[in-house]
Amino acid sequence: MFLTLLSHQWRSELRSSVFQKSLALNIILGLLILYFGSIFLFLGFNIHKILAELYPGQNAVAIFNGMLLAYFLIDLFFRFLMQELPVLAIQPYLHLPISKNKLVHYVLVKSVPSFFNLLPLLFIVPFMVTSVVPAYGLGIAIVWLLALMAVTLLNNFLLIYFKRQMSNKPLYTLAFGVTVTLLMLLDYLDVLQLQAISQAVFGAILVQQWLVIVPVILMAGAYLLNFYFLKAHTYPEEISVRKAKEATGGDIAFLNRFGELGKLIELELKLIWRHKRTKSIVTLSVIFLFYGLLFYGKDNFMDGFAMLIFVGIMLSGMPMFNYGQFLPGWQSGHFDGILTQRISPYQFLSAKYWMMVPVMVLAYILTLPYGLFGYKILLINTAALLYNVGVNVFIIFFFSVYNTQKLDLSKSASFNWQGVGASKFVMMLPLMVLPILIYLPFGLLDVPFAGVAAIGGLGLLGIIFQKQLLAFSAKRFTAHKYKLAAGFRQS
Known part of the structure; x- marks a missing residue:
């Protein structure tokens, strides 16, 4: 069913105006992706040298771990600005003998190969090869990488959920945004040491590999949160156009x-x-x-x-x-x-x-x-x-x-x-x-x-x-x- 839906989506994209955008717009988007991808790739292969110059005598992996929490908070902010929600024209499938669960799973899984999810790999994987593997070994490095990707996908599913909630329950989204802003403000005022917390959290995974289950469970929880929300809003009466209220107003x-x-x-x-x-x-x-x-x-x-x-x-x-x-x-x-x-x-x-x-x-x-x-x-x-x-x-x-x-x-x-x-x-x-x-x-x-x-x-x-x-x-x-x-x- 996933392959069938993917085939339908691909044909829809080919026949839609989205795929047939102007060449200039596609070139600009491609150049931006290439530009930021190159920066992250260069940073990945050279960040251990940069950290050694900025923090002489300190462990580069520990310093890198201390920056990860701030990075993921900034990542959330840019996702709110730029990441689009995964969509599927679901109404034509609702009257067919297709499990609604499969439709919702498809929409969520479709968001995984996003630019925002793949971008961290361009600097995390090179850093892992140059710094983490020599210090801790390949097995521990892979577990550490899995933990970081789980947090990346946690951001992805949190973004999808709260962005969908913006219209229905803006106060929930406001509370989420205030929480993120408050964390960064407390760190700026030295009330809360985000760097120390981040270093302790991600450093602990290098010592106790079983802790990787924590970000995986959080990611799964965010996924299920989206799953049940979308499933509850895929009924025909939820999708159908509601009758607009009559509006009145004088002529100008x-x-x-x-x-x-x-x-x-x-x-x-x-x-x-x-x-x-x-x-x-x-x-x-x-x-x-x-x-x-x-x-x-x-x-x-x-x-x-x-x-x-x-x-x-x-x-x-x-x-x-x-x-x-x-x-x-x-x-x-x-x-x-x-x-x-x-x-x-x-x-x-x-x-x-x-x-x-x-x-x-x-x-x-x-x-x-x-x-x-x-x-x-x-x-x-x-x-x-x-x-x-x-x-x-x-x-x-x-x-x-x-x-x-x-x-x-x-x-x-x-x-x-x-x-x-x-x-x-x-x-x-x-x-x-x-x-x-x-x-x-x-x-x-x-x-x-x-x-x-x-x-x-x-x-x-x-x-x-x-x-x-x-x-x-x-x-x-x-x-x-x-x-x-x-x-x-x-x-």
Whole structure:
């Protein structure tokens, strides 16, 4: 049955838009995996030398063991940010004579060959060969490695469980997050010696090998926790679409004068105002207006241009980044209905464009007082606004056709990581890094203001040709709309 499900999943991936992502996105993901994999592999073969230099005269294995607990806590944090949940379009199998246990086991086992689970092997195995085996022997080293992999999988299954609980029981997830943060804070304040605890725990396995059963039992417990939770939520009535409550709200008279475009913008604004998750994005965007206070006014920061450009892009673009990274997932619940309406993709994207532009302009106006720190900030932030309006919006539209994860807007906004994954972070890279790369040659030639002008000029060109860029974006949307619809139905 596992092979059958794997075969179905593989065919589904081949036929889905996820497998047919753009070559550029796949190359970026591949390069990132290769980059971090190379770093960890290099670190694994050289960490015993690094530890010998940092801690002369001390046992490298003991020092390494002392760092493991902190590593696993950091690993949990990055898993929350980037690891996506394993999924299976389970509804087509529920009416078949297939054991529900097998379906759930498949979903959980599918998460094991994850990048986050394989990455530690790249530095743990080389360190084991260079340091642990010579000191303790091959048998004890293998038991030690099994213990570390059991803790890695414990993190994996804990992440899956709590990430699934974020929407249903956010307080449980909050308590879990507070516990992890508190442990790291107590270690920072020297109240709790995590390094000493970690050294004692993982060092004990090298002395008493039978203790490996402890992380194995914890891993099995986390696995069963996930198993029973998923099994309890695989009934058809749990998966079926619930009837939405009727929503009421007045018209926005000002938008009526813009015809069909105004109506679409009005619907978008109502969607934002009626759901907790979208309203939390508005709140976060408002809070982010104070981001500049962390940097402006500091002499070592004000002398450069690259970081000022980065901050300028973030100040006026954060509302667009927060909302745009999930497009068109906000309409995933009724996307099939949108496809049946007489709404062209050009109108659909135009409404989003003309909704985001005034918000970015408003953010720019509200951050004008930062100009008191220097005229350079005012020039850079103006260029950043033009770039966001003329270029970054269309970059978001370009990548939006790969957002096939359905968003349930009825779920709580607190700790809701639905739809968040590594692909979102990859999408954000060109938005923030590309303007700095445009500035870089001008900075190297010592003509920084020309670099700022180039960023603003490129944004101005985008604004001038926004109709053509919208038409190009609409053409891409048309080519991918059925793949988007299929992805929203399956997720």
